[in-house]
Amino acid sequence: MTAHNSATAPTPIAVDGPGTPGGPGARTALGGTALAGLGVAAFSLTFPATHWALTGFGPWTAATVRGVLAAAVAGACLALARVPVPERRYWAGLAVVAAGVVLGFPLLTTLALRTTGTSHAAVVVGALPLVTAALAAVRMGARPSSLFWTAAVAGGAVVVGFALWQGGGAPTTGDLFLFASLVVCAAGYVEGGRLASVMPGWQVIGWALVGALPLTVPAAAVSLTAEPAHADARAVVGLVWVSLVSQFLGLMVWYRGMAAIGVARASQLQLAQPLLTLVWAAALLGEDLGTLTAPAAVAVLVCVAVTQRARS
Numbered sequence: 001m002t003a004h005n006s007a008t009a010p011t012p013i014a015v016d017g018p019g020t021p022g023g024p025g026a027r028t029a030l031g032g033t034a035l036a037g038l039g040v041a042a043f044s045l046t047f048p049a050t051h052w053a054l055t056g057f058g059p060w061t062a063a064t065v066r067g068v069l070a071a072a073v074a075g076a077c078l079a080l081a082r083v084p085v086p087e088r089r090y091w092a093g094l095a096v097v098a099a100g101v102v103l104g105f106p107l108l109t110t111l112a113l114r115t116t117g118t119s120h121a122a123v124v125v126g127a128l129p130l131v132t133a134a135l136a137a138v139r140m141g142a143r144p145s146s147l148f149w150t151a152a153v154a155g156g157a158v159v160v161g162f163a164l165w166q167g168g169g170a171p172t173t174g175d176l177f178l179f180a181s182l183v184v185c186a187a188g189y190v191e192g193g194r195l196a197s198v199m200p201g202w203q204v205i206g207w208a209l210v211g212a213l214p215l216t217v218p219a220a221a222v223s224l225t226a227e228p229a230h231a232d233a234r235a236v237v238g239l240v241w242v243s244l245v246s247q248f249l250g251l252m253v254w255y256r257g258m259a260a261i262g263v264a265r266a267s268q269l270q271l272a273q274p275l276l277t278l279v280w281a282a283a284l285l286g287e288d289l290g291t292l293t294a295p296a297a298v299a300v301l302v303c304v305a306v307t308q309r310a311r312s
Helices: 024-044 046-054 059-080 088-112 118-125 128-140 146-166 173-195 201-211 213-226 233-261 263-270 273-285 293-311
Strands: none
Touching: 024 046, 024 233, 024 263, 024 273, 046 059, 046 088, 046 118, 046 233, 046 273, 059 088, 059 201, 059 213, 059 233, 088 118, 088 173, 088 201, 088 213, 088 233, 118 146, 118 173, 118 273, 118 293, 128 146, 128 173, 128 293, 146 173, 146 293, 173 201, 201 213, 201 233, 273 293
């Protein structure tokens, strides 16, 4: 992904070192690292929060209401900042972002988490940077090194092997949802990264959320009617988290952090996300991680790290 800060005009992404120790550049790098770290921490709680939301809401309700609430916050921010509607030539790209990040990924992962453990989903979705990088190479016409593709294929093999091992030799329905979520989310990330070269990243996700309202509002209304809700405090907290933090606010701080420290350094922080999710799965949900879950997560992270280094 590409990132800019939240000003109306895009700001160049930092690609150099932090500058003189103790100077303005160092302070900016420290603040950017803190913001990017907050984004990673927010995203690492997405699956546990979704699991909580599913204790009181149906999967379609959780996925669609999430988009509506996030769009309400995003729309308010866009209105307060008096951001003009993007030119028509950018609408197709925003539609891809909406389809992948606003609609596809939340719905597919929510459906998967009905039958799949949070720790299992964390390992599978840990391959998202690999899929994103591969799609970006195709979309942007880049030609990564053979090391890049070797690491990407190895990471994919680890994820597939892990899913088959836990599924008794065959992918489960939840795995199929997770695999599909990787593709649609990666497509949304790649297109969002391309659009972020002409508008700040938070505006990309903001307009994608607002643009999806003609679909998410009626879908949420139907879902709330069709799926019985038994919301307790935990379910409400989970839904609020994925709606406001995972879907929008987390992305805001993540983009600002990336703008300050650069894509490469921020990407290294994101390597910790699947491992953090495993910690939350054990601490908040009491899940048994199993013998191969943590090693598989580490193996995927190593492959992701290699692709990041091979790309730069």
